[in-house]
Amino acid sequence: MRCLRPGYLRVVYGLLIVAAASGGSRAATARGTTRETAPPRSERVVALNGVVTEIVCALGAGDRLVGIDISSTWPPSVAGLPRVGYQRSISAEGVLSLKPDLVIGTQDAGPPEAIEQIRGAGARITIVDNAPGLVAAAERVRAVGRAIALEARADSLARAMTRDTRAARPAKPSGLRVLAIYARGPQVVMVSGRGTPADSMLALAGARNAVHEFEGYRPLTAEAVVAAAPEAILIPSTGLASLGGVAGLLEQPGLALTPAGKQRRVIQLDAEKLLGFGPRLPDALRELVRALAEPAAATGTAGGRP
Amino acid sequence: MIVARGVFYRTGGRTLVSDADLRVGAGEVVAVVGPNGAGKSTLLRMLGGELKPSSGNLRLHGRPLDDWAPGERARARAILPQHSALSFPFTVRDVVRLGRMPFDGAGGEHAVDAALDRTEMRRLESRLYPTLSGGERQLVHLARVLAQLAGEDGSPAGRLLLLDEPVAGLDPAHQHRVMAIAREEAARGAAVLAVLHDLNLAAQYADALVVLHGGRVVRSGRAADVLTSEMVRLIFALPAIVVPHPCFECPLVVAHPHAATPRLEEISL
Amino acid sequence: MTEVTIQPGVPHAAVRVRRARPRALLAGLAIALVTVSAISVGIGAVRISPAQVVAITVAPAGISLPVSYDEAQAVVLRSIRMPRIVLGMIVGAALALSGAVLQGLFRNPLVDPALVGVSSGAALGAALLIVLGGPLVSTLPTPLALAALPVAAFVAALVTTASVFRIASVRGGTDVVLMLLGGIAVNALVGAGIGLLAYVAPDAQLRQFTFWTFGGLGGATWASLAVVAPLCGLAAIGLMRLARPLNALLLGESEAGHLGVPVEQVKRRAIALTALAVGAAVSVSGVIGFVGLVVPHLLRLVIGPDHRALLPGAAILGALLVVVADLIARTLVAPAEMPIGIVTAAVGAPCFIWLLVHTRSTWGHA
Numbered sequence: 018m019r020c021l022r023p024g025y026l027r028v029v030y031g032l033l034i035v036a037a038a039s040g041g042s043r044a045a046t047a048r049g050t051t052r053e054t055a056p057p058r059s060e061r062v063v064a065l066n067g068v069v070t071e072i073v074c075a076l077g078a079g080d081r082l083v084g085i086d087i088s089s090t091w092p093p094s095v096a097g098l099p100r101v102g103y104q105r106s107i108s109a110e111g112v113l114s115l116k117p118d119l120v121i122g123t124q125d126a127g128p129p130e131a132i133e134q135i136r137g138a139g140a141r142i143t144i145v146d147n148a149p150g151l152v153a154a155a156e157r158v159r160a161v162g163r164a165i166a167l168e169a170r171a172d173s174l175a176r177a178m179t180r181d182t183r184a185a186r187p188a189k190p191s192g193l194r195v196l197a198i199y200a201r202g203p204q205v206v207m208v209s210g211r212g213t214p215a216d217s218m219l220a221l222a223g224a225r226n227a228v229h230e231f232e233g234y235r236p237l238t239a240e241a242v243v244a245a246a247p248e249a250i251l252i253p254s255t256g257l258a259s260l261g262g263v264a265g266l267l268e269q270p271g272l273a274l275t276p277a278g279k280q281r282r283v284i285q286l287d288a289e290k291l292l293g294f295g296p297r298l299p300d301a302l303r304e305l306v307r308a309l310a311e312p313a314a315a316t317g318t319a320g321g322r323p
Numbered sequence: 324m325i326v327a328r329g330v331f332y333r334t335g336g337r338t339l340v341s342d343a344d345l346r347v348g349a350g351e352v353v354a355v356v357g358p359n360g361a362g363k364s365t366l367l368r369m370l371g372g373e374l375k376p377s378s379g380n381l382r383l384h385g386r387p388l389d390d391w392a393p394g395e396r397a398r399a400r401a402i403l404p405q406h407s408a409l410s411f412p413f414t415v416r417d418v419v420r421l422g423r424m425p426f427d428g429a430g431g432e433h434a435v436d437a438a439l440d441r442t443e444m445r446r447l448e449s450r451l452y453p454t455l456s457g458g459e460r461q462l463v464h465l466a467r468v469l470a471q472l473a474g475e476d477g478s479p480a481g482r483l484l485l486l487d488e489p490v491a492g493l494d495p496a497h498q499h500r501v502m503a504i505a506r507e508e509a510a511r512g513a514a515v516l517a518v519l520h521d522l523n524l525a526a527q528y529a530d531a532l533v534v535l536h537g538g539r540v541v542r543s544g545r546a547a548d549v550l551t552s553e554m555v556r557l558i559f560a561l562p563a564i565v566v567p568h569p570c571f572e573c574p575l576v577v578a579h580p581h582a583a584t585p586r587l588e589e590i591s592l
Numbered sequence: 593m594t595e596v597t598i599q600p601g602v603p604h605a606a607v608r609v610r611r612a613r614p615r616a617l618l619a620g621l622a623i624a625l626v627t628v629s630a631i632s633v634g635i636g637a638v639r640i641s642p643a644q645v646v647a648i649t650v651a652p653a654g655i656s657l658p659v660s661y662d663e664a665q666a667v668v669l670r671s672i673r674m675p676r677i678v679l680g681m682i683v684g685a686a687l688a689l690s691g692a693v694l695q696g697l698f699r700n701p702l703v704d705p706a707l708v709g710v711s712s713g714a715a716l717g718a719a720l721l722i723v724l725g726g727p728l729v730s731t732l733p734t735p736l737a738l739a740a741l742p743v744a745a746f747v748a749a750l751v752t753t754a755s756v757f758r759i760a761s762v763r764g765g766t767d768v769v770l771m772l773l774g775g776i777a778v779n780a781l782v783g784a785g786i787g788l789l790a791y792v793a794p795d796a797q798l799r800q801f802t803f804w805t806f807g808g809l810g811g812a813t814w815a816s817l818a819v820v821a822p823l824c825g826l827a828a829i830g831l832m833r834l835a836r837p838l839n840a841l842l843l844g845e846s847e848a849g850h851l852g853v854p855v856e857q858v859k860r861r862a863i864a865l866t867a868l869a870v871g872a873a874v875s876v877s878g879v880i881g882f883v884g885l886v887v888p889h890l891l892r893l894v895i896g897p898d899h900r901a902l903l904p905g906a907a908i909l910g911a912l913l914v915v916v917a918d919l920i921a922r923t924l925v926a927p928a929e930m931p932i933g934i935v936t937a938a939v940g941a942p943c944f945i946w947l948l949v950h951t952r953s954t955w956g957h958a
Contacts, residue, residue: 084927102928108810110672111927113664114637130811138667236791373846397852408699408844411897424840425852471851 058166059141063112065104065122068295069145070095072161073121075296076170084115090289091297109134121164123147149217154294155179174296181299182221187306190223195284195309196247196277197226198266199234200256206269207234208241214292215251222305224249239271247277249309253288284308324349324514325370325400325483330379332365332538339365341538343379347514349481352505354525355518357535358559363518364405364487366535370516371402371485383483397425400483401471405491407464409452415439415463416448422470431470434477438469441504457492465489465501472513480512487518502528522559526550526573534558550574612894614901621908628912629677632919637926638668645669671813679812679820680918681911683877686824686869688910691884692891692903693831696838697862698760698771701892704885705870708771709752709778711881713867714874716782717748723793739819746823746871752778753867757859808932809877809918820872827869828907834862835899842897880933882940883910889947913939 063084064070070089073082085095086104101111104122109131112120120135120142136142143164145157155175162171197215199207209215210231219226227247235241252266260266263283272278286308290301325347332340340362347353355363368374369381372388381388383399391399401422409418419438423431439445442462447455452463468486472479486505490498498521506528509515519525525532526546534542534549536558542549555563561578568575634645640661647659648666687705694710695703705711721744732740759774760767837858840848849855870884887910888902895901917935924930 087928099927102925106808106810106929106931108637108922108927108929110668110922111637111929113668113672114639114927116664128811130813130816134667134672134813137671138664140664368846371850373849393849393854394852397850402847402850404844404847404850407847409842410699411701411842412892413842413897417896417898418843421840421843421851424836 059117059119059164061115061117061119062165063101063115063117063120064089065101065107065120065126066145066147067091067289068147068157068293069121069123069161071293071295071297072158072171072174073165075158075174076162076165076167078165078167081165083117084112088289107131109138113138113140119143119164121145121161149212149214149292149294151179151182151221151294151298154182154298157294158296178296178298182302185299185302185306186221187223187310191309193224193249193309194227194245194247195219195224195249195251196228196242196245196275198237198250198252198256200252200260200266202259203261203265203269206237206260208237209234214294217294218291218302218305219251221302222309224309237269237271239274242271243274245275247275248280249282249284250275250277251284251286251305253291254285255288257283257285282312324384324481325516326380326382327366327370328380330366330369330376330381332362332369332374333377339538340369340376340535343535343538343540345370345533345540345543347483347516349512349514350509351531352509352515352517352529353531353533354529355516355533355535356520356522356525361535362538363535365538367402367485367487367516367518370483371400372396373402384481394425397471398474399481400485401468402485403465403468403487403489405487407460412451412453414448415444415450415452415455415466418452418463419444419448419466419470422467425471426475434470434473435466437473437477438466441469441507442466443500458494458497461489461492462497462501465504469504469508472508478511479508482513484508484513484515485517486515488520489517490519490521490524498524522550522555522576526576527568527571546573550576552576614895614898614905617895618901618905618908621905621912625681625908625912625915628919629681629915632677632915633669633673635919635923636668636673637922638665640665640669675814675817676809676812676918677915679809679817679876680914682817682821682824683809683873683880684883684910684912684914685828685907686873686910687880687883688887688906688913689828689831689903690866690870691910692888692899692906693834693838693862693866694884695888696834696841696899697757697859699842699844700771701889702885703771704882705866706779706879706881706884708775709756709782710749710867710870711874711879712779712782712786713749713752714745714871715879716752716785717744717746717871718875719786719789720744720748723789742819742823742872742875745875746868749867749871749874750864752782753863757863808921808929809914810929811876816876820876823872824869827865827872830861830865831869832903832907834858834865835903838862838899839897878933880914880936882936882944883913886940886943886947887913890943893947893950 060081061083062073062078062081064073064082065086067086067088067090070082070085071091073079074092074095079092079094082095082098084099084101086107087100087102088104089095099115101107101115104125105127107126112131112135117140120140122142123145125147126132126144132142143160145160146153147157155178158175158178159168159171162168162174197209197213197219199209208228209226210228210233211226212232213234216226227245228241250266250272257263257266260269263281266283267273267278267281277283284305286301286304290297291305327343327345330340330343331338343366345353345366355366357363365374369376372391375389383391416435416439419435420431422438423434439448442465444459444462444466447459452460455463468484472482472484474482484505489501489505493501502524505515505517517529529546531544532542532546532549533540534554541558542554550565552563552565555561555565555576562580563576563578565574565576634640634642640648643659644661644665647657648661648669650657651666690705690710691703694705694708695701698708718741721741725740725744756771756774756778759777760771762770837848837853840851840853841855841858845855888906891902891905891909895905913936914932917932917939921930921932921935
């Protein structure tokens with residue numbers, strides 16, 4: 018039939034190459050720059066991370082916030098601000114509709130195209146590192162301070178944070194073996210290995226991460242957990258609730274066979290506060306140290322409010 | 324017009340057609356008969372070019388069937404299949420119009436009209452195909468095939484019409500109508516080959532009969548010569564008597580499967 | 593097509609079937625698409641008045657209107673909204689067109705690119721590239737790097753679609769049950785593959801990959817369009833040319849062969865071009881469901897199964913549907929954004945159920 022010429026696919030492949038070659042030349046031009054030194058004072062700030070929001074507010078610039086992401090839950094005063102969505106999938110136009118002159122996020126912020134589009138529209142974007150650890154936390158405060166032209170205040174906040182955190186550390190490390198769990202319902206139960214925020218917090222609190230064979234998060238397996246033999250389990254309150262409380266948690270493979278499980282020694286704390294490495298770090302560390310020092314109560318949980 | 328010589332078809336370790344010789348010329352109607360599983364449909368599909376013979380010679384208009392490109396073949400012959408897989412809600416007219424596809428639409432509407440008229444499907448032309456009865460659907464496909472056979476000039480002359488059990492599911496009046504149409508096409512110059520189960524229909528309308536049994540052509544020739552009670556009893560395992568047709572110049576096969584003794588002497592072949 | 597009635601005394605339900613005239617409908621759909629797109633360009637989280645829209649649009653041509661707007665608005669309109677709407681049209685057209693062709697190929701109106709493994713194959717291809725091929729791609733010059741994702745998606749989609757087709761092929765055609773089972777199997781396999789990749793992926797790549805599976809048009813840039821548009825365009829042209837052979841194919845593969853259609857070639861082309869169109873679309877927008885299933889079905893109700901009208905109609909209606917869905921997705925919870933797949937499902941699923949219930953009678957025993 019006339020309509021099905023042979024060699025048609027060859028044309029397709031050829032045009033593929035041509036299209037690819039011409040594709041790069043039409044990238045949107047980036048406008049505006051991100052400058053870390055001597056920035057102008059920004060009146061309208063969008064924060065794409067819970068900890069960034071906390072820092073901005075702790076520096077007294079909370080009134081400059083015009084938009085936050087959905088993981089920003091602290092302080093309570095930001096509850097009424099417009100949400101631009103989850104930090105990993107924001108809408109460029111949504112952020113731009115808030116007319117920000119500064120957007121602060123971490124390397125989790127995305128998608129990359131949206132970030133580019135925001136930059137291209139002339140808004141300043143500052144990316145701060147979200148690494149865990151005390152040193153990183155202090156640097157983070159300073160970086161945000163630089164972005165909003167409040168370096169002096171940021172410096173003193175960072176110093177106070179460092180001092181208070183160090184003071185909150187126990188005189189003698191207990192060396193308690195703790196298993197740190199991240200859960201989002203019974204189907205998603207992960208164990209925190211090296212380099213995670215939970216790992217860092219445990220080190221600061223003088224405890225030991227029961228699991229140190231890998232970095233990052235891995236799904237829970239019965240054998241690994243039993244081999245780790247943790248003496249206590251650390252889990253965010255929301256995670257514990259999603260598993261159906263301590264009873265539900267201990268139904269997870271292997272947990273009931275561990276010393277922690279047998280003694281029902283489960284510590285639940287607020288996730289953002291505990292793992293955010295933000296201005297509430299000293300407080301969080303104090304709570305954790307206290308909880309770790311408590312022997313298991315009859316009801317089996319120790320720790321703060323959800 | 325179409326000649327088959329020594330055609331075999333083997334598949335999966337079985338030989339479905341052995342050493343078949345057959346020819347159909349323009350103006351002729353040839354009926355292929357035989358018991359179930361004799362290889363009739365296989366033979367027809369080879370003649371239509373759908374199946375390739377394992378060995379043997381098949382020529383259409385003197386050229387080997389293999390040499391014909393699919394488009395060319397579609398303009399030279401039309402096949403009415405036993406079953407249709409169509410289930411989409413085309414209108415009857417749409418379905419018939421599909422038969423014009425090999426001709427890219429030239430002279431199409433006229434051929435479609437003519438085909439619909441001859442099969443008496445005109446009054447249903449806007450009906451949706453899936454809402455038709457089995458017999459009506461059969462007639463729609465016949466109309467489609469006629470539209471295809473009409474070619475560019477409206478005449479089926481020089482074309483081959485293959486019918487695979489065209490009267491299955493039709494009432495007696497329509498059975499005869501279909502066979503009459505086959506005769507009309509032949510009269511206008513087509514070569515017609517039909518696979519039939521009904522021996523009397525074959526006898527009445529065909530110029531020649533080809534009897535298939537176990538994949539082999541066991542008899543061929545005029546109906547009067549081929550249809551004997553002995554043949555029917557042997558090939559079809561059906562006791563029958565063959566008498567002259569009261570109205571036409573052809574034999575009439577009367578089956579009597581439950582009679583104790585046949586009336587006529589059995590003549591050994 | 594004229595109004596159709598069923599004769600009294602016929603056993604089927606009395607159904608009046610009205611078929612619209614194809615050309616009128618296509619023209620109407622095209623006008624609707626242009627109108628909706630024009631309106632959509634003016635709506636979004638950032639307020640831009642219609643006058644400003646016009647002014648910003650004509651400015652690059654040197655025409656300067658007495659309407660003031662600021663740079664941010666111009667950037668939003670030109671670099672964010674316009675590529676997004678164009679991408680929406682392309683993706684919608686590609687998905688709907690592929691759905692229509694696959695339905696014709698499998699001779700079953702319940703086929704959807706996702707069901708048959710095309711979309712998930714594309715997803716797997718993209719995932720493989722992102723997670724495993726990242727270092728390799730970054731060494732390529734930018735133009736080729738941009739094309740790498742759609743090409744990877746295309747190749748993987750081709751493999752999965754061809755596999756399902758192979759599984760479903762029986763003599764003389766394809767078996768629907770086998771097709772569904774094959775699709776389930778392939779989708780499960782792909783899901784396992786993607787899961788495995790997510791498990792072994794280092795965090796940075798996992799992040800990149802999860803952006804992409806959310807299914808949305810947010811990542812539209814003129815650069816990515818420059819790659820996806822020609823690919824989808826070529827695929828669309830090729831697919832539309834299959835309209836007449838597909839009509840014949842509906843009769844059955846052997847009948848189509850009798851009518852002179854080169855059946856095997858048509859099948860191969862349909863599969864390859866569908867994989868190309870869906871692969872390119874999915875590589876930029878993630879997996880968007882229901883468009884490929886509902887759009888052709890809806891159209892068939894109105895203009896019948898003739899592919900010569902169905903295919904272009906599906907392309908236009910698909911584009912229209914995705915532009916509308918995207919408009920809803922980005923305005924309903926502004927300044928945040930919903931994944932567009934949720935909108936298409938929320939609209940598509942009830943639509944589909946309504947279709948099923950109301951077409952049972954016209955179909956006889958389809």
